[in-house]
Amino acid sequence: xxxxxxxxxxxxxxxxxxxxxxxxxxTSINNLQWxxxxxxxxxxxxxxxxxxxxxxxxxxLRVTLDTSKxxxxxxxxASRAADTASxxxxxxxxxxxxxxxxxxIFGKGTTLSVSS
Amino acid sequence: GAVVSQHxxxxxxxxxxxxxxxxxxLDFQATTMFWxxxxxxxxxxxxxxxxxxxxxxxxxGVEKDKFLINHASLTLSTLTVTSAHPEDSSFYICSARDLxxxxxxxxxxxxxGPGTRLLVL
Numbered sequence: 001x002x003x004x005x006x007x008x009x010x011x012x013x014x015x016x017x018x019x020x021x022x023x024x025x026x027t028s029i030n031n032l033q034w035x036x037x038x039x040x041x042x043x044x045x046x047x048x049x050x051x052x053x054x055x056x057x058x059x060x061l062r063v064t065l066d067t068s069k070x071x072x073x074x075x076x077x078a079s080r081a082a083d084t085a086s087x088x089x090x091x092x093x094x095x096x097x098x099x100x101x102x103x104x105i106f107g108k109g110t111t112l113s114v115s116s
Numbered sequence: 117g118a119v120v121s122q123h124x125x126x127x128x129x130x131x132x133x134x135x136x137x138x139x140x141x142l143d144f145q146a147t148t149m150f151w152x153x154x155x156x157x158x159x160x161x162x163x164x165x166x167x168x169x170x171x172x173x174x175x176x177g178v179e180k181d182k183f184l185i186n187h188a189s190l191t192l193s194t195l196t197v198t199s200a201h202p203e204d205s206s207f208y209i210c211s212a213r214d215l216x217x218x219x220x221x222x223x224x225x226x227x228x229g230p231g232t233r234l235l236v237l
Contacts, residue, residue, distance in 0.1 A: 040207075041230075041231070042229065042231045048225070092224065103150040103162045103211075104226050105162065106159045106161075106162075107159065108158075111157075
């Protein structure tokens, strides 16, 4: 099952520009995570934002979360060619005091292409 | 940090054969592991939840007799694709949560294996 949509599906920008990707989801969550995947490779965890947080930063990454709209955005500032990859949001519905029985549910992803 | 390994990383097999993929948590215990599949240019789709010592829970539309899951220990889950066909060709990824230091509480972070690329001819 998939939680929701990423928007846009594909994004092409020049080096130095900012890239913004949006993610919408359907159910209540405990946290939302963003992952990167280079073509044909495994997942790289980028950042996690909890349901009681509204914004989080990590280096050139900025993530926002609006639980009332069930949406999140990932901003990559000053993009580089090395940022070219697919980006996925994933929602975690693990409730407090539960055991490790809940999987992450992924959105459809945004393919980012950064040209130099 | 916690590491999850998968073996093999890549496998090519003939149609009709069975293929086993292993998922190991290398430095933590995982009572639950998750199996995903990913088609080219698509997202990860959850296939099943693997529970140590009990039956796996399959997502709707995933054939449990086709994709056999065994979670015999706290560090190993296996996915066997039985009687593989070309349409089973995909990227299979496993993941697990660390139970958390000194407690039964799982960590928020889910650790992903590097994936296994299956090609069925």
